[in-house]
Amino acid sequence: MTRGTRVLALSVLALAAVSACRKKPEVTPTPSGPTPSPTCDQRCRDSIALSEKRRADSIAAANAARDAAERERALATTKATLAAPVYFEYDSDELSPDARATLDAKLPIFRANPSLRIRVAGHTDERGSDEYNLALGQRRAAAVKRYLSDQGIDGGRFEIVSFGEERPVVAESNEEAWRMNRRAEFEIIAGAESLVAPK
Amino acid sequence: MSLLRRCALACVVSLAAVAAVVAPARAQDTTVAGVRIGLVYAPGTRPGVLVLPVDGTAGDSIRAILERDFTYGDRINVITLEPSAIPQFGSGSARPNYPLFTRLGVAAILQVTPTSFGIQVTVHNAGKGVAERTKAFPLPSGTLSADWRLALHAVADEIEQWVTGVRGIAATRILYVSAGRVWQVDSDGANAIAITSSGSNAMSPVWHPKASHIAYMTMGATGQQVVIREIGGATRVLPTRSGLNMTPTFAPDGYTIVYAHGAESGTDLYATNAFGNEPARRITVGRGSDNTQPSFSPDGRRLAFTSGRSGHPEVYISDADGTNAELLTPYNFGDQSYRANPDWSPDGRLIAFEAQLAGRMQVMTIGLRDRVIKRHTSEGTNEQPSWAPDARHLVFTSNRGGTKQLWVLDVESNTVRQLTHAPAGARFGAWSPLLRAR
Numbered sequence: 001m002t003r004g005t006r007v008l009a010l011s012v013l014a015l016a017a018v019s020a021c022r023k024k025p026e027v028t029p030t031p032s033g034p035t036p037s038p039t040c041d042q043r044c045r046d047s048i049a050l051s052e053k054r055r056a057d058s059i060a061a062a063n064a065a066r067d068a069a070e071r072e073r074a075l076a077t078t079k080a081t082l083a084a085p086v087y088f089e090y091d092s093d094e095l096s097p098d099a100r101a102t103l104d105a106k107l108p109i110f111r112a113n114p115s116l117r118i119r120v121a122g123h124t125d126e127r128g129s130d131e132y133n134l135a136l137g138q139r140r141a142a143a144v145k146r147y148l149s150d151q152g153i154d155g156g157r158f159e160i161v162s163f164g165e166e167r168p169v170v171a172e173s174n175e176e177a178w179r180m181n182r183r184a185e186f187e188i189i190a191g192a193e194s195l196v197a198p199k
Numbered sequence: 200m201s202l203l204r205r206c207a208l209a210c211v212v213s214l215a216a217v218a219a220v221v222a223p224a225r226a227q228d229t230t231v232a233g234v235r236i237g238l239v240y241a242p243g244t245r246p247g248v249l250v251l252p253v254d255g256t257a258g259d260s261i262r263a264i265l266e267r268d269f270t271y272g273d274r275i276n277v278i279t280l281e282p283s284a285i286p287q288f289g290s291g292s293a294r295p296n297y298p299l300f301t302r303l304g305v306a307a308i309l310q311v312t313p314t315s316f317g318i319q320v321t322v323h324n325a326g327k328g329v330a331e332r333t334k335a336f337p338l339p340s341g342t343l344s345a346d347w348r349l350a351l352h353a354v355a356d357e358i359e360q361w362v363t364g365v366r367g368i369a370a371t372r373i374l375y376v377s378a379g380r381v382w383q384v385d386s387d388g389a390n391a392i393a394i395t396s397s398g399s400n401a402m403s404p405v406w407h408p409k410a411s412h413i414a415y416m417t418m419g420a421t422g423q424q425v426v427i428r429e430i431g432g433a434t435r436v437l438p439t440r441s442g443l444n445m446t447p448t449f450a451p452d453g454y455t456i457v458y459a460h461g462a463e464s465g466t467d468l469y470a471t472n473a474f475g476n477e478p479a480r481r482i483t484v485g486r487g488s489d490n491t492q493p494s495f496s497p498d499g500r501r502l503a504f505t506s507g508r509s510g511h512p513e514v515y516i517s518d519a520d521g522t523n524a525e526l527l528t529p530y531n532f533g534d535q536s537y538r539a540n541p542d543w544s545p546d547g548r549l550i551a552f553e554a555q556l557a558g559r560m561q562v563m564t565i566g567l568r569d570r571v572i573k574r575h576t577s578e579g580t581n582e583q584p585s586w587a588p589d590a591r592h593l594v595f596t597s598n599r600g601g602t603k604q605l606w607v608l609d610v611e612s613n614t615v616r617q618l619t620h621a622p623a624g625a626r627f628g629a630w631s632p633l634l635r636a637r
Contacts, residue, residue, distance in 0.1 A: 058545065089353045091511055091512075091537070119421070126553075126554070127558070128512070128537065128539070128560075129492070129505065129512065129539040129540050129553065129560075129582065129583075130402070130504055130582075130583075130626065130627075131402065131403055131445060131446050131491055131492055131539075131540070132489060132491055132492065132507075132512050132539050132540075134402075134423070134443060134445055134461075134487060134491075135443065135445075135459065135461050135465075135466040135489035135490075135491050135507075136465060136507075138442070138461040138462075138489075139461075139465060139466075139489060141486075142462070142463040145463065146463070159421065160442075160462075160463065161420070161421055161422055161443075162423075162443055162461070163418070166418065
């Protein structure tokens, strides 16, 4: 602590002591609270009411903003959960435990949003035949739809499509790119406006 | 020693047997209309042909196009001479300098003269010292136009038939896809033009057996459709069920179209009338597997296709109605590499396909009689083979030059040449049948 700040701290303490002394006589025996003191005139009471209202309003606004932010966050999480792709092994449409977990996380969203409809798009890596990969992508999308239907979600809520190797996420030729490109993606085709987070 | 001798004897006997088998085939090849130059084409032996300089404004172009067509046909050895260095005609004679040319390895001399409506071609037999044949060919007006080029390619093909007994394949075009559009290019790489509009998201173009139509697949946001397009005419979307509809192929009858359709339980091959509205009938029973890329045998009775029914893609052949399916390409249990994309050769003897070797696709052929597999490529990734009408050349997609482009392969010599130089790359090459000049 420097000398200067020490002086500043002392003067602050002194000021506080002075103002405490000055306020003391104003304290009345009447109970504190919303009831205005007899010494408070109408203007005084209005001003107190206004400030009380402002305080209440600001609390309500803060609460509303917090709720909205929470809802927003929950909706964003919901959307992200819904859009989360599932990944596949090379030349396979089998759903791994990870893929099943990704799909299971989507189930409450489908249950909470009966008007929600989704397009499942199957994709492949660049290896193999361009054309055969379209069929493989179709098989992947179909496997996803079948799994979700098996979990009790109406199959009519899913459209499936394949883009084969035509739309890679990572346009590179290495294991990591191939892993990222062997996927099924999820696109909302109905019910996006009324989407709510599951309870 | 006696064992060796017995082996040698066996070799001779088997060679004789092979010769006996091959002989009728060759005899068949030589029974063509027109005059022969006394040369019998044999693999590895290419008769030397000299094209004399051609007069007229288009003379140099005519000579260059003919020479290139012969070179690309891989059956003729084009002999080029410095025109000024060689006296082409004997002194005071309109006859070519036969003895000199014979010494230079020339078997046939081609003399091309412009006429008022085209060209006149005379083929001289250098060895016999006689003009064997003369024929006038009309050429359309518009020198170097697409039609003019096609007509000249047809002349080259006919001359190749005179000289070698086998018609050339210069008067053909190759379909391909670049940046989502279907393009066509002449067999010599000239005249590349887009057929479909931009944004058509096309794949897998094929020719109608009469080259009157093409078919291809277009990819939309919700699925794929098969489109049939009349050359220079209207397009029509094949009425299919929604979902994946791809890899169309016309049957040799010209009416039937076979394509792969996939929805929720695998992809199967379906057949329907290409120009009607009949419901398609399913011809493979894939039980949830993928069955795609059909290719007809030239007689239309058999079908080769790719199927994943054994767990990973392999090439199968079946009857045209899908019955009697059998595995064509052999594989070892547990082998994860795969084989796909069959194309049945126009002479019915081979099927070209792509096989994954060390993680990369390579162009292969398999003999239908002996099931002998030959590998034809090694540099880069090579895929999507499509036969030329001579059953000897294949067009395929290769990335050996850095981008995917079409290349042409001679399966007998394994020589290759680059066909396309498309800025956006090229794939899905499909070789036309022989085209008629209009």
